[in-house]
Amino acid sequence: MDIQTEMTAPPLSGGLDPAQAREAADAVRNAIYRATILLDSQKWDEWLALCDENFVYDIKAWSPEINYDMTYLHGSRKDLEALIRLLPKHNTDHSPLTRHTTVYTVDVADDGATAKTVSAFIVFQHLLDGTNSHIDSGESRLFLVGKYYDTFRIENGRALFTSRETRLENRRLDKGSHWPI
Template sequence: METINMSNENINRLIYTSALKLDAEDFKGFLRHCGESFRYAIKAYSPELGKEMTWLDHGRNGMQDLFAMLPQHVRMKGRFKRHVSVYSVDRQEDGQARAHSSVLLIHTDPEGNSKLFAAGQYFDVIDLSGDAPRLVERVVHLETRELGPGMHIPV
């Protein structure tokens, strides 16, 4: 598999742009940055259960269906903003890269009050074989385990 020489800047830009697309609720734009075999999962470790929990696990089609159903869900009022810091990018011999990032999700209610909503990490697998990097997998591992009702958009 031939890999185009992409800098870490291109990979970082993909991670940041994916967060901006989710902030803007531009879900079609988000999916344009994902490969055909894209997989998205949200996980958290439960000390009470002594094991990892999977809260969401969808392929690309499942994500498209989730995004299409969002207008019919009762949702939290206000906006979300993601703050992402890329810790590391490790290139693999198979034409992919693995990136590890920190993510903070801040919620601002309609009155303008902002609060930290969730904290976690992104574990991304990125395909480098095309003309632009594409997300192949994103596992969101949350530290926050109490999200409350009305949170239906991806972290």
């Protein structure tokens, strides 16, 4: 069996027509990749436009140091709107971040109205002004590694994020970031 097909094909149980299921899965997949490009481009408002009014965002990590499932950032859509609005007022490391996202699984609900996905991501940081730009700018570093656990509402062929759990593998985060991941 083709592993790629098995990993990404939506479950065909229930009453959903296979073609509709594929269409829903495609919409979900497109939303994840579009979100990646918009986050990379720092088009924060356009990224939020991909999200439902009740969207909830988390950055989490399991700590084997303290044996605790940690939440590094939690916010509703309203919280994120405020966070984004204030970004220009902060002193920030402006080194661009780019994400390499791969959608692993898409599970569309039987009624075709919701979906859950698991994607892997790697975030690279392309140094600009974080340290000594004369020496360091132009260097790319691995910044974050983890998985996105996303949920969606699907309506009229469009998939809207209802939640994103950004789960990090690395916990040495050095200066961190002001930006959603």
